[in-house]
Amino acid sequence: MGTYWSSYRHPENFPDRASEPTFDPLYGFPNGRKPREMIATVEEMEAAKLDLIDRDYCAHKLLEFRKCRSENWPWVANCKHEKHAYLTCEFDDFVLRMKEHEREKRLKDRQMRLNAKNKALEFSE
């Protein structure tokens, strides 16, 4: 509701779903940010012939899930733990994307306010 309202009031500050972040990722973090680590290797992903969209930071969980399935098939209901682990990883990735979006939006709002203040200062001088 609130996000929809802000997208209606300031559509220029609402990042498009296809646009990448425009600000420096480390801007505003005095203690820095931990980089995301990629656990599955390129050779593993290529050997498993993963889709390109699946070669993200949760690929190791996906590979474990697929391994479990291929071992337990046709009783793949035994792979509930691996499946849940993979989906939880994907969920956390999605939450991180939402946080990135919110950060981008707030930085853009801040930029808009700074521009307005600078303009006001110019006029007053």
Next chain:
Amino acid sequence: MALLRSLVRKGLSSSTGKNITFQALRSAGGWNKDFAPGPFPKTEEERRAAAKRYNMHPDEYQPYPDESYGMGDYPKLPDISGESKDPYYNWDFPEHKRNFGDPIHAHADAIGEDRWNISAKPKIPYKTQILVSIGFIGSLIGIYFLTYDFTYYQPVMPKQLPANGVHYTFEPAE
């Protein structure tokens, strides 16, 4: 005259009980240049000759207006569909509700018994049909354009793939 002769020939074959199919110009003998209607009749003599060719009284005979219909001298018959004709009358050809020598409507294949009933009042008037169709589809299109500027997507950034560079979490670096 040749047109009627071909129909008579086919009419005789129906006496054995076989269905005759003279729908439009799909005759079993193929197309003949004599079957084609003549040019638009301009003089009185041409009108009478055309009426005689189509087995009509000269007072009844009325060609299509000479305005790019391309019908030539083919008569303009009243629009009565096959369904509206009397089912209990003793037609010569009951399957087509037609008597021997009757001129055939120019669009007989469209207003036959199992096709469009041109002489009946439609349950929903044609104007209403058109307006409702255009109105419904038009309103759907209108809603698309009205809401185009207010589209809202899930508030997420694109998916982060390691092949496209370095990405960070929100935790402090060690």
